[in-house]
Every structure is written in C-alpha cells, then in structure tokens.
Amino acid sequence: MPATNHDDLTWGEIARVVRIGHKVQRLKAQGKSARRWEKEADEIIANAQAREAKKAREAAERRKKK
Numbered sequence: 001m002p003a004t005n006h007d008d009l010t011w012g013e014i015a016r017v018v019r020i021g022h023k024v025q026r027l028k029a030q031g032k033s034a035r036r037w038e039k040e041a042d043e044i045i046a047n048a049q050a051r052e053a054k055k056a057r058e059a060a061e062r063r064k065k066k
Helices: 011-029 035-065
Strands: none
Touching: 011 035
16 A cells, blocks of 8 residues: 555555665765665666556556446
C-alpha cells in the first residue's frame, strides 16, 4: 500500500531509498563512486511505479466491465 495517495512507494521502500541516499552522500563525500547504489534506488522506484501502474490498469478494467 502506498504511503500516500500521491506516492508510489510504500513506507518500507521509502525507508530503503532514504538509507541508500544517505550511503550515496557519504560515499560521494569520501570521493568514491556511488553508481551502484544510485542504480539500486532507481530500480526500487521504477518497480514501485510499475506496480502502481498495473494496479491502476486493473482497476480501470474492473470499472469498465460494470
């Protein structure tokens, strides 16, 4: 279930993305690459968006059948 009506991420996904963001900032401050972690955060967000889009399509189909 999304955290808000305007958000695709669940509370758990938000926590994971925030933790990854903290790690990215710390690595960049040390002058290290954080590309792997940025990619992981992007994948979490993309999966959440795909899941919510699928739910919306299924709900639209159910409404259309009535």
